[in-house]
Amino acid sequence: MQAQTEGRREVNLALLLRTLRARGPLSRAQLAARSGLSKATVSPLLAALEHRGLVERAGTTTTQGRPGQLVRLRPGAVCGIGLDVHPGHLGATITDLTGAVHLRRRADCDTSVPEHALDRLADLTRRALEDVPDADWAGVTVAVPGRADRATGTATADRLRWREVAVVDGLAARTGLPLSRLDLDNEANLAACAEHDSDPVDHLVYLNGDRTVAAGVIVNGALARGADNHAGEVGHMVLDPLGSTSCACGRRGCWETQIGLDAFLHACAPRHDQVHDPELAPGERMTILRTRAERGDARTLDALHRTADALAAGLSVLAALLNPQKIVLGGYFAALQDWLVAPQRHGRTAITASTLGFTAGGKGAALAAVRRVLDDPTVVPVKASAPKTGGSHEGASA
Numbered sequence: 001m002q003a004q005t006e007g008r009r010e011v012n013l014a015l016l017l018r019t020l021r022a023r024g025p026l027s028r029a030q031l032a033a034r035s036g037l038s039k040a041t042v043s044p045l046l047a048a049l050e051h052r053g054l055v056e057r058a059g060t061t062t063t064q065g066r067p068g069q070l071v072r073l074r075p076g077a078v079c080g081i082g083l084d085v086h087p088g089h090l091g092a093t094i095t096d097l098t099g100a101v102h103l104r105r106r107a108d109c110d111t112s113v114p115e116h117a118l119d120r121l122a123d124l125t126r127r128a129l130e131d132v133p134d135a136d137w138a139g140v141t142v143a144v145p146g147r148a149d150r151a152t153g154t155a156t157a158d159r160l161r162w163r164e165v166a167v168v169d170g171l172a173a174r175t176g177l178p179l180s181r182l183d184l185d186n187e188a189n190l191a192a193c194a195e196h197d198s199d200p201v202d203h204l205v206y207l208n209g210d211r212t213v214a215a216g217v218i219v220n221g222a223l224a225r226g227a228d229n230h231a232g233e234v235g236h237m238v239l240d241p242l243g244s245t246s247c248a249c250g251r252r253g254c255w256e257t258q259i260g261l262d263a264f265l266h267a268c269a270p271r272h273d274q275v276h277d278p279e280l281a282p283g284e285r286m287t288i289l290r291t292r293a294e295r296g297d298a299r300t301l302d303a304l305h306r307t308a309d310a311l312a313a314g315l316s317v318l319a320a321l322l323n324p325q326k327i328v329l330g331g332y333f334a335a336l337q338d339w340l341v342a343p344q345r346h347g348r349t350a351i352t353a354s355t356l357g358f359t360a361g362g363k364g365a366a367l368a369a370v371r372r373v374l375d376d377p378t379v380v381p382v383k384a385s386a387p388k389t390g391g392s393h394e395g396a397s398a
């Protein structure tokens with residue numbers, strides 16, 4: 001019975017933390033009302049969260065003439081590290097428990113050599129840990145543009161030329177971090193979770209706009225992963241059966257050959273144009289193209305209009321299949337949203353541009369790392385300086 005009681009306590013601690021994250025700051029009475037727990041249950045649980053440095057006092061509120069101490073998540077208390085892998089570069093993002101981004105870093109890297117990429121990912125991890133020396137860190141999650149096998153910690157990605165690369169083991173060996181704190185997932189899945197975190201609708205599709213085209217699909221509030229964890233590989237829907245362009249997957253006619261970033265850039269400009277310069281970040285290249293489109297450059301506008309049409313064709317399949325409330329378009333679609341997002345119409349489905357740009361996967365990865373603590377706050381140790389008794393909130397009368 002003791003174990004069962006402890007289990008319930010962990011569940012209730014997690015419930016309070018999630019309630020504060022979604023609705024805080026709140027008084028003890030408001031927290032009880034919104035979580036469905038009694039005030040008597042809430043007090044010692046709040047003390048336990050405070051002892052772990054996860055919550056802090058945030059002034060007072062007056063409800064029906066009675067003053068109440070407000071509590072909120074402590075900003076910067078726990079950090080998650082998200083790493084994202086792209087052909088030619090890597091990224092690192094740190095978020096805290098509230099979802100606020102503390103740091104974003106980018107590093108050029110020949111990612112086609114897995115050992116090389118893992119060395120650089122380990123460097124980025126070490127630097128990120130040094131950047132938040134005073135925070136507990138929840139873990140590290142790696143976003144990969146391909147198939148992520150979470151059970152074995154391996155990734156396969158055509159665009160990176162990765163075949164079952166042991167990402168989790170490789171990072172653990174290089175950093176000395178415990179396997180329990182390391183994870184990986186598909187980039188589009190993680191980006192969909194980041195979008196869902198800021199707008200938790202029940203049915204959402206995120207479509208990235210990058211060299212690899214993939215969707216993260218949320219159905220009934222949860223990620224749809226599919227039987228083999230490969231759901232959402234929509235870039236390989238054959239939408240252009242007569243198309244002549246080979247896809248990274250080896251077939252022809254995939255949606256990715258029509259709307260992937262490589263196809264788009266080649267439609268926009270000849271080979272030696274600066275928009276193909278790998279030294280330029282994707283965002284900078286999009287700024288150049290936006291300027292050309294605004295000036296009325298015929299080739300750029302033609303590429304935009306053809307891409308918008310090809311995008312619409314695939315979106316109609318996704319909208320018909322999944323009937324989402326919302327489709328969020330990321331990456332270059334969002335960067336050029338006036339031409340690629342604004343014209344899209346699919347019944348009652350809202351089609352919007354992501355505000356997370358090319359780094360949505362990295363932010364989603366950092367949030368996924370933080371989720372370990374939101375699911376079980378007891379993974380964070382009690383602080384040595386914490387009060388010995390659970391009385392720190394007893395004075396709050398509301």
Ligand SMILES: [Zn+2]
Pocket residue numbers: 235236247248249250251254256
């Ligand atoms: Zn393909």
